[in-house]
Amino acid sequence: MLAEPSAREHAPRQLTQQELDTVRGAVVRDAAGAILTPGEVQDLRDRGINAQSAANWPGLSRDTLPEAEPRVIQIADASKRVPDKITLAIGVVTPITFLDKRGKPWPIASVAYDPRTFSQDGNGCGNNQQQAPAALTGERPTTITLMPCRYQTFGNISVSLEGLGTPIVLLAQSGFGTGKMDLPVTVRLTGASPETVAQARIDETERKSRALIRAYNTVPAVPPGVDPELDSFLTGVPPKGAQPVRTDLREVSAWLYNGRLYLRGPVTVINPAYDAMGAGTDGQFIWRFNTPMARVRVVLDGGEERPVTIGL
Template sequence: MARCFKGQREETKGMRRLLLGFAVCAAISMKTVCVFAQDLDRSHDKFEDFTAKMKAAKGQEGATGTAETPPTGAAPGTGPADPLGVAGDLPMGNGPNVLGGGAPQTPEELQAMMEQEAADQQKKLEEATFEMALKQLLPLKPDQIRTTLDRFRESREAAETPLTIPEPRSEVQTASLDPTAEPLIIRAAPGNVTTLTFLDATGAPWPIQDMSWAGPFTIQPTDSGSNIIRLSPTTAHGAGNISIRMVDMMTPVVMRLTTGIDWVHYRLDVRIPKPGPLAKTPIIEYGGLKTVAGKDEQMVGVLDGTPPVGAEKLKVEGVDGRTSAYAMSGRTYLRTPLTLLSPGWDASVSSADGVNVYAFNSAPVVLLSDEGRMVKAHIMSDEVTTP
């Protein structure tokens, strides 16, 4: 979870840097536009000054021409000398053979031409400014943007992917109430939820009264009177413990909490080796027979679905595939969701999902109860040994 939050913070920082870059580019573009606008204003002012001077010069030329026009009949050469000299006799105008034909002859035409040129320059300036701003705001091409996003996705995936995915396990363990015994160990892993279920010797739920814990763990109890606890660690390497007080039991159940990345308890059924307040009433009472698994590791292994090495799997006929049997040390271990009626067993254990394991002396035929319906099953050697 911490790595996930760190990845999200890194992603947020990356987006902030990208937005900051866009803002800087926009500021540069606005500055460029302002400079171009100032240059355009100065050009327009110069054009206005030039036009005014042209109008003033035209007015002076008209006044001078009126004053210096020689009277009718005056002899040639008596007027003012042409400042252009011989060049003053060259033809001027818009004729096809005149140098500079098509040039404006009046200030109005010159002003119109200058205004058109200014408009063209303004349009070119706007286009250049737009292209520059677009290039600064979006300097990357579409394929480059896709490549950048792919690299970002790969980096984020590498940062958020856990180093290893822990192996999930589901187990049934018996909690010892002996104060000198080692407490059970609950194995948790970051990013995974471990579910604890508390059962009594008959497989019935044992409600939780209260609990307390220490260590970097988040523990969420279910509703009041429930027998289920969910926990998850907040660090990859941590340790702690938990103390649970069960209903109608004076001795607390104490367990160790550890974290790791190799394997994790997805589900752990904790059996308390005594009948609880919700204990099931057996269909047949076998006086004096042992009905609590205690520390029988063979029974717990069969209940988990992982019988001990060397256990011979037996063939069971007459029932569905939910029932299986194993032979170990001259005894038969029957794993079934049904209730065993005959023969009498000397030990049994149950899980939270209603699966039972019975240990009894070898018998070829067993009688089971399937919700009140009697079922006969035949057990025989299958000559298959578990590895």
């Protein structure tokens, strides 16, 4: 029979230091081979960025980026005009400003559009907010912003301006390989905006006030030795013997005194020529006519011009 091997013969042999170094080196080389080099990392990063850029490219692969061109649209009568077309670009917010003939801003009352096609001032393209007037409180805007929801879009936008009966309609498109975009867009109308009209009224009132002040400074309120009672009429307390006279304007009072006609009120006499006048601190004026007359023409405090009939 064969003899069983002893436990000594089954014990593993210890590796020599040289063998251990060989095994360790092989493990390190295998681990190092699994780590990407800096060049390989950069190559993968570039591939990812290029893929992302290709996915987000605003158009077809053969298209170039659109060139921006300012656009000015002149409108005389919106009711008889074929809508103008503006070109937009995906990812680009286009401001559209409305001005009157003097270049003054024209307030926007409301805007109508398809929110599935365009985003107006951030509303649209999935941001489902109910369309509302451009401004509910405070000052109305005079500029809106428009952006297409997709690369290729076509539709229209209707803008109602304050005080204008007909809305401004613009056709809008994007894509289709145009290679350009309208940026910014300015719409100029031949009329006057409500703000311009209101400012013109204020300017006219100020002009007439300055003219009245100049007239008061150049014409003596009380000619020396001629009419010492002029101030009495100005205060509304006429001197004794003054005869009241009826007028067809409630704000104007009239008297006959010493053969002369006196008119008092917050008005400016423009015809006929007066012989003396005075102004009070309460906005009242007194006008004297040496020859009484039955009709004079005045300008009211608000700027309205009208005749005043005197019942002599």
